[in-house]
Amino acid sequence: MVRRYDPERRQRIIDAAIRVVGAKGIAGLSHRSVAAEADVPLGSTTYHFKTLDDLLVAALRQANEGFAELVAGRESLTDPGTDLAAELAALLGEWLAGDRAGVELEYELYLAALRRPALRPVAAEWTENVSERLASRTDPATTRALLALMDGICLQVLLTGAAYEEGWARELLGRVIRTGGGATIPPAT
Amino acid sequence: MVRRYDPERRQRIIDAAIRVVGAKGIAGLSHRSVAAEADVPLGSTTYHFKTLDDLLVAALRQANEGFAELVAGRESLTDPGTDLAAELAALLGEWLAGDRAGVELEYELYLAALRRPALRPVAAEWTENVSERLASRTDPATTRALLALMDGICLQVLLTGAAYEEGWARELLGRVIRTGGGATIPPAT
DNA sequence: CATCGTTGTGTACCCTCGTACACATGGGAT
DNA sequence: ATCCCATGTGTACGAGGGTACACAACGATG
Numbered sequence: 001m002v003r004r005y006d007p008e009r010r011q012r013i014i015d016a017a018i019r020v021v022g023a024k025g026i027a028g029l030s031h032r033s034v035a036a037e038a039d040v041p042l043g044s045t046t047y048h049f050k051t052l053d054d055l056l057v058a059a060l061r062q063a064n065e066g067f068a069e070l071v072a073g074r075e076s077l078t079d080p081g082t083d084l085a086a087e088l089a090a091l092l093g094e095w096l097a098g099d100r101a102g103v104e105l106e107y108e109l110y111l112a113a114l115r116r117p118a119l120r121p122v123a124a125e126w127t128e129n130v131s132e133r134l135a136s137r138t139d140p141a142t143t144r145a146l147l148a149l150m151d152g153i154c155l156q157v158l159l160t161g162a163a164y165e166e167g168w169a170r171e172l173l174g175r176v177i178r179t180g181g182g183a184t185i186p187p188a189t
Numbered sequence: 190m191v192r193r194y195d196p197e198r199r200q201r202i203i204d205a206a207i208r209v210v211g212a213k214g215i216a217g218l219s220h221r222s223v224a225a226e227a228d229v230p231l232g233s234t235t236y237h238f239k240t241l242d243d244l245l246v247a248a249l250r251q252a253n254e255g256f257a258e259l260v261a262g263r264e265s266l267t268d269p270g271t272d273l274a275a276e277l278a279a280l281l282g283e284w285l286a287g288d289r290a291g292v293e294l295e296y297e298l299y300l301a302a303l304r305r306p307a308l309r310p311v312a313a314e315w316t317e318n319v320s321e322r323l324a325s326r327t328d329p330a331t332t333r334a335l336l337a338l339m340d341g342i343c344l345q346v347l348l349t350g351a352a353y354e355e356g357w358a359r360e361l362l363g364r365v366i367r368t369g370g371g372a373t374i375p376p377a378t
Numbered sequence: 379c380a381t382c383g384t385t386g387t388g389t390a391c392c393c394t395c396g397t398a399c400a401c402a403t404g405g406g407a408t
Numbered sequence: 409a410t411c412c413c414a415t416g417t418g419t420a421c422g423a424g425g426g427t428a429c430a431c432a433a434c435g436a437t438g
Contacts, residue, residue, distance in 0.1 A: 236417090
């Protein structure tokens with residue numbers, strides 16, 4: 001019993017959890033595997049995170065921050081003078097071009113919310129984050145549409161292994177933004 | 190040792206697997222849980238499906254057929270006289286309005302392909318199925334786009350719990366179909 | 379300095395799982 | 409009729425998991 005008073009212990013466990021999920025998927029996540037990866041005893045992980053869901057929530061929240069920073073750093077997103085479609089397409093490109101393992105990891109955690117109610121609120125946070133940034137530039141219905149399309153595009157890239165084509169994405173996003181002929185769109189719920 | 194020569198044994202196991210995934214998620218799927226659900230001995234499940242991936246593949250393939258039948262039954266999809274966006278929106282509506290547990294199940298299996306290479310080809314089959322039906326009505330790039338958008342919309346509905354708004358979906362799909370001004374779109378890979 | 383509560387550690391219990399394997403059974407080929 | 413082999417069954421083993429819990433260490437409080 002040597003190491004004591006390690007204030008970053010909790011953080012290190014989260015980091016380790018992210019690495020484990022990245023390497024072995026959510027299925028490979030256990031108190032023990034995280035403990036080994038973080039080089040802490042088993043009891044330590046169960047102390048900080050009573051359940052695996054708690055740990056997943058923390059991991060997802062932290063993983064989200066990666067994308068959030070990307071979004072926050074792109075100031076031209078909210079600049080009314082830029083081409084929104086191009087901005088979003090570039091954003092996706094930047095994200096997908098980064099460390100692919102990290103991307104898959106973030107998406108796996110994100111999608112895990114489908115079956116794990118505990119993760120839902122965190123996944124929703126992510127959506128709202130981006131929504132807010134877009135709110136000043138389009139109506140709510142279009143914002144939702146853009147999010148859906150971006151999700152779908154990412155999914156397609158990750159599932160089929162196809163390369164991300166920024167020009168194609170830009171064109172599509174543009175099509176969604178340009179409302180064709182003033183058709184009425186139901187408001188977002 | 191009573192029951193013998195049960196030619197539908199394999200099929201019953203697949204059905205049971207689908208029920209198990211529906212009830213407890215993929216994480217709850219095991220040779221044992223399936224065996225219990227199908228009311229067959231443990232050895233029987235391991236005999237027919239050496240690995241759980243094998244079983245998942247069979248389950249996903251069968252689950253896909255549900256949607257495939259929906260698509261196949263909608264002949265107006267390929268009729269050039271109909272509004273494609275409306276047809277697709279209605280198709281989604283029909284699917285999402287059905288048994289919600291089944292929908293979540295199909296999507297969970299579909300998304301599981303992200304991390305399980307064994308499922309990739311099966312997920313791809315699904316995509317191609319729908320693609321073929323759409324091929325006669327739009328160009329490949331738009332087809333891909335429609336699939337991405339539909340995926341994104343479903344994801345949004347399932348993840349956020351928001352209600353599916355068919356009018357909204359119809360409008361969006363329409364925006365994607367109407368190519369704005371002859372912009373060049375990179376071909377699908 | 380004594381005490382207390384938070385934080386960290388080691389271990390043991392019991393469960394479930396995948397896998398392996400020996401054995402049973404009966405249809406079909408010869 | 410006999411044999412073979414695909415199919416089906418029962419059981420045991422070892423790995424790994426969540427959880428619980430007693431104990432250790434140490435900062436804070438007085």
